[in-house]
Amino acid sequence: MKFELAVLPGDGIGPEVVAEAVKVLQAVGKKFGHNFSLHYGLVGGVAIDETGLALTAETLKMCKKTQAVLLGAVGGPKWDDPAAKVRPEDGLLALRKGLGLFANLRPVKVLPFLVDSTSIKPEVLKGVDLVVVRELTGGLYFGRPKRRWQTTKGWRAVDTMSYSEEEIRRILRVGFELARTRRRKLASVDKANVLETSRLWRQIAMEMASEYPDVELWHVLVDNCAMQLVRGPAEFDVIVTENTFGDILTDEASMLSGSMGMLASASLAGLPKAGVSTFGLYEPIHGSAPRHAGKNEANPIATVLSSAMMLRYSLGLVREADAVEKAVDAALADGCRTYDIMQEGCKKLGTREMGDAIADRIPHAGWH
Numbered sequence: 001m002k003f004e005l006a007v008l009p010g011d012g013i014g015p016e017v018v019a020e021a022v023k024v025l026q027a028v029g030k031k032f033g034h035n036f037s038l039h040y041g042l043v044g045g046v047a048i049d050e051t052g053l054a055l056t057a058e059t060l061k062m063c064k065k066t067q068a069v070l071l072g073a074v075g076g077p078k079w080d081d082p083a084a085k086v087r088p089e090d091g092l093l094a095l096r097k098g099l100g101l102f103a104n105l106r107p108v109k110v111l112p113f114l115v116d117s118t119s120i121k122p123e124v125l126k127g128v129d130l131v132v133v134r135e136l137t138g139g140l141y142f143g144r145p146k147r148r149w150q151t152t153k154g155w156r157a158v159d160t161m162s163y164s165e166e167e168i169r170r171i172l173r174v175g176f177e178l179a180r181t182r183r184r185k186l187a188s189v190d191k192a193n194v195l196e197t198s199r200l201w202r203q204i205a206m207e208m209a210s211e212y213p214d215v216e217l218w219h220v221l222v223d224n225c226a227m228q229l230v231r232g233p234a235e236f237d238v239i240v241t242e243n244t245f246g247d248i249l250t251d252e253a254s255m256l257s258g259s260m261g262m263l264a265s266a267s268l269a270g271l272p273k274a275g276v277s278t279f280g281l282y283e284p285i286h287g288s289a290p291r292h293a294g295k296n297e298a299n300p301i302a303t304v305l306s307s308a309m310m311l312r313y314s315l316g317l318v319r320e321a322d323a324v325e326k327a328v329d330a331a332l333a334d335g336c337r338t339y340d341i342m343q344e345g346c347k348k349l350g351t352r353e354m355g356d357a358i359a360d361r362i363p364h365a366g367w368h
Contacts, residue, residue, distance in 0.1 A: 002035040003315055006066040008043040008059070008095075011088060012288025013298040013351075014072020020300035020355025021070060021307040024327070027362040028311070028320050039066060043095065044074025044088035044288075054091030060098045063281075068314035069095070070307060071283035076290040096136050101267040101281055102167070103174045104134040105309070106250045108233075110257055113332055117258035117341045120230065127234040128256055131178060134246025135171040136267055138163050139197070141243050163197045163242065168204045175240030176212045177271055182237050185216045189225045189241035189249070201242065222249070229253055250285060259340040260286040261299025264306035272313050280314045282306040296350035299338040301328055304358055327361040 007022065009015035025036050041059040048054055054074075063069050074088040095101070110118075110128040118125065143160030150156075172188070179186040188205045190198035202219055209217045220228070222245045228235065229249065233256055241249065254260045263285045270278040284302030292298045305328060312321035335346040336357045342348050349357060 001033070002037060003068075004037050004039065004066040005310075006063040006069040007038050007040050008063075008069060008071045009040070010043055010072035010074045010288065011045040011076050012073055012290040012293045014044075014074070014288055016293070016296070016351050017284060017298055017300040017303040018070060018072040020351060020358075021303040023355045024304050024324060024359045024362065025307055027359040028324060031323070031363050032317075032320050034317070034320070043071070043091040045076055045079040047091055048079060048086055048088065052086070054086055054088055055094045055098075060094070063095070063099060067277065068279065068310045069099070069281040070303075070310060071095075071281055072303065073284065073286065073288040075288050078290075093141060095281060096267060097142070099279065099281060100137075100269040101279075102135065102137045103171055103268045103270075103272070104132075104136045104246065105174075105178070105266045105268065105272060106132045106134065106246075106253070106263060106285055107309075108132070108250075108253045108256055108263060111329065111332060114258045114262070114341060114343075117343055118256060120256060124231070124233065125256060130233065130236040130253070131182070131238050132246060132250050132253060133171065133175045133178060133238060133240040134250065135163075135167065135242045137243075138167045139243035161195065161197050161242075161244070163200065165200070165204060168201050169208065171242075172201075172205055172208055172240060174268075174271055175238055176208065176215055176217075177273075179215045179238040180212065184214055185218075185237035186212075187218055187220050187225070187236055187239045189220050189222050189239055189245055191222050191245075192219070193221060197242070225249060226252060229256070254285060259299060260284075261302050261338065261340045262305075263302050264304075264309055266306070266309040266313055268313060275312075275316050275318050277316045278313050280310065282310040282314075296352055297339050298351045299340050300351050300355050301338075301358075304328060304355070323362055323365040324358075326365040327358045330361045330365060331357040 009018045110125045115122045140161045143162035148157040192198040192202045268280040308321045308324035311317040337346040
């Protein structure tokens with residue numbers, strides 16, 4: 001089968017880790033008889049340098065013609081001027097809005113052979129396997145008014161957190177539906193003791209719970225959730241929350257797995273259902289890490305696992321996604337490590353070598 005994919009390598013280590021995900025996809029194609037047709041474009045800082053825009057209309061149009069988008073990372077010190085009118089992150093926000101990507105899924109699973117690579121006690125990490133569902137196109141990042149101005153008493157700035165009932169319902173539905181396919185526990189995270197948007201969020205969550213009597217719904221204030229993620233993370237199954245809370249909590253949760261270099265994400269335009277094609281953008285949760293760029297040391301696993309999510313949710317290739325995930329597990333079980341997850345007695349690999357280690361194991365990855 002032939003699949004059309006958009007590839008946006010981005011900035012910093014983005015091109016390096018994306019190249020390894022592409023390498024693994026090519027191994028998948030060879031093994032299973034698929035042809036992945038890749039269409040490359042610019043986004044972020046490199047797009048600003050080339051076109052003056054963080055995302056051009058042409059690149060967005062190209063993405064819309066494909067079945068999924070694989071993204072590296074955007075940003076870096078070169079473009080990190082607070083007064084700049086165009087920032088690399090504008091391209092990412094424009095992609096989310098332009099492609100209708102409202103649901104961000106970030107799975108966090110602690111692998112037994114990586115327990116010692118984290119700063120959390122091993123007994124706390126036992127059984128951790130959760131997914132954070134983050135609303136992606138509303139809230140503080142998109143609300144209006146959003147501006148900065150000077151007054152007689154100095155500068156002022158305002159950001160607006162705004163949510164409609166429709167936006168809340170559709171992301172909660174993703175959370176409920178995903179929980180149904182897992183352990184049937186949904187933690188709805190808000191700040192209902194302070195924020196009106198959170199009170200509306202909680203009200204709608206309570207209403208929708210009657211549609212899902214098989215799912216246990218519990219409400220967690222965001223500050224308490226942040227504490228529980230390091231105190232007892234195994235209690236969580238699916239967490240659903242708004243944009244800003246989700247952004248912060250997922251970075252915190254990444255430390256459970258030992259490194260941000262291990263965690264994939266999917267940004268979807270519809271409900272996630274394995275084997276059913278849903279348009280999405282797939283990227284590692286980490287940033288562009290410019291100080292590691294060009295050194296062949298970045299961990300490509302998060303991007304490789306993002307490509308596995310792409311196979312599962314946008315291309316409907318469940319067996320192939322399983323093969324990628326099992327190849328990653330096999331490489332790690334054999335002691336392959338990048339610098340960020342290095343352990344005593346293991347073999348330290350560079351970005352390209354880790355990509356090779358995973359791709360080489362695709363033909364032998366077991367599945368049923």
